[in-house]
Each structure stands twice: as C-alpha cells, then as structure tokens.
Amino acid sequence: MDNHNQAQWLHQIQQLEFVTAELNLYLDTHPEDQQAxxxxxxxxxxxxxxxxxxxxxxxxxxxxxxxxxxxxxWKWVDSPWPWEIQY
Structure with missing residues (x-):
C-alpha cells in the first residue's frame, strides 16, 4: 500500500471535515445565508x-x-488502523 497517497487522502478528508464543521456552526446562526x-x-x-x-x-x-x-x-479489523498510519 502507498502510505504517502493514503496520508494525502486522509489530509483531504480532514480538511473537508473541518470546512463542513465550520460551515455547520456558521449556519446555526445564519440559517438563511444562501452562499454559506x-x-x-x-x-x-x-x-x-x-x-x-x-x-x-x-x-x-x-x-x-x-x-x-x-x-x-468485516474489513474494519484489517491493518493498519486509521490511527496507526504514519504521516
């Protein structure tokens, strides 16, 4: 497995999770903001x-x-676990 490529995917996922969480919080106080x-x-x-x-x-x-x-x-038990990946 290509750990570098896997780390890039995880980094992209983390960035998108951050963006969606921040927008979610913003929309809690600005629910009609169409751009958001x-x-x-x-x-x-x-x-x-x-x-x-x-x-x-x-x-x-x-x-x-x-x-x-x-x-x-049940593939969840396969290695490496997400937190075991070396960046």
Missing part, C-alpha cells in the same frame, strides 16, 4: 465522495454503523 448553504452542500458532497473513495481503496475509517460492509468479511 451552497458552500456547505458542495463541501459535504466532496467529503462524502472522498470518504467513499478512501474506503474503497483502504477500508473503513469508522465503525459503529457508519461504513457499509463492501466485502464478504
């Missing part, structure tokens, strides 16, 4: 796509019902 709503929807779409792409290549990032089983076995 569009930015949130775009970032959310990109985040979901990045998560799907990552999980297809490297396996699930989360357990507890957030990631569907894409194979005939």
């Amino acid at each position: 709503l569009a930015m949130y929807n775009k970032a959310h779409h990109e985040l979901m796509q990045a998560l799907r792409n990552y999980e297809q290549i490297y396996g699930p990032l989360l357990s507890f019902g957030f990631s569907p089983v894409m194979h005939s076995y």
Whole structure:
C-alpha cells in the first residue's frame, strides 16, 4: 500500500471535515445565508465522495454503523488502523 497517497487522502478528508464543521456552526446562526448553504452542500458532497473513495481503496475509517460492509468479511479489523498510519 502507498502510505504517502493514503496520508494525502486522509489530509483531504480532514480538511473537508473541518470546512463542513465550520460551515455547520456558521449556519446555526445564519440559517438563511444562501452562499454559506451552497458552500456547505458542495463541501459535504466532496467529503462524502472522498470518504467513499478512501474506503474503497483502504477500508473503513469508522465503525459503529457508519461504513457499509463492501466485502464478504468485516474489513474494519484489517491493518493498519486509521490511527496507526504514519504521516
């Protein structure tokens, strides 16, 4: 497995998670801001796509019902775990 490429994917996911969380907080106080709503929807779409792409290549990032089983076995237990990846 290419750890450098995996780290790049994780970095992109972290950035998109940060953007969506910040926009979510902003929208809590500005719920009618159309530009922020569009930015949130775009970032959310990109985040979901990045998560799907990552999980297809490297396996699930989360357990507890957030990631569907894409194979005939429980891939969550495969190494390395997300927190074991060396950047």
